[in-house]
Amino acid sequence: MHVLPSQPIKSINSRLHLETFIRSNISPKIVRLLEKDFPNSRQVRHVDLESASDSTLFDFAKNQGFTIVTFDSDFVDLNVVKGIPPKIIWLRTGNMTTKNISNLISSQIANIQNFINSKESEILEILDIPVQS
Numbered sequence: 020m021h022v023l024p025s026q027p028i029k030s031i032n033s034r035l036h037l038e039t040f041i042r043s044n045i046s047p048k049i050v051r052l053l054e055k056d057f058p059n060s061r062q063v064r065h066v067d068l069e070s071a072s073d074s075t076l077f078d079f080a081k082n083q084g085f086t087i088v089t090f091d092s093d094f095v096d097l098n099v100v101k102g103i104p105p106k107i108i109w110l111r112t113g114n115m116t117t118k119n120i121s122n123l124i125s126s127q128i129a130n131i132q133n134f135i136n137s138k139e140s141e142i143l144e145i146l147d148i149p150v151q152s
Contacts, residue, residue: 044090045110045120052121056128061085073097080105086135088124095142103141106134112147123147 047062054060063069068076073093080087081104087094088108098107108131112123124131127145134143 045088046117048117049121052118053124056125060088077101077105098141106140107142108134109142109144110147111144115147 045062047064050060050062050065063071063076066079068079071079073091074097077087077094077097079085081101084104086106086108088110090110090112092109094107095109108124110120110123112120115123123145130145131143134140
């Protein structure tokens with residue numbers, strides 16, 4: 020499991036081609052905010068799975084080739100039972116605005132790309148740790 024603080028990554032110029040599947044506890048507005056960096060993202064509401072169980076969402080992401088982005092440890096638990104795919108991006112933050120969540124995810128593009136391309140990595144934790152001066 021990788022754990023990344025929310026420090027921005029410098030000089031990222033390439034576009035990330037990644038299909039993310041955003042859990043319902045993250046606003047659907049985030050898809051629009053992430054569109055430039057993550058053009059194929061979907062939020063559960065956009066695929067009529069807002070009321071689906073975590074297991075159903077996990078299976079949907081697996082079958083459709085999505086990486087799950089979530090605040091919930093439930094998907095980490097499902098990963099232990101069902102394995103990969105899908106890969107899980109686990110946001111380990113406190114309460115944040117949708118814009119701040121978007122900024123946090125976008126600041127980690129290079130790390131997310133490395134995670135997705137890794138054969139052995141299953142879960143990527145992104146922490147919101149204040150950078151100390």
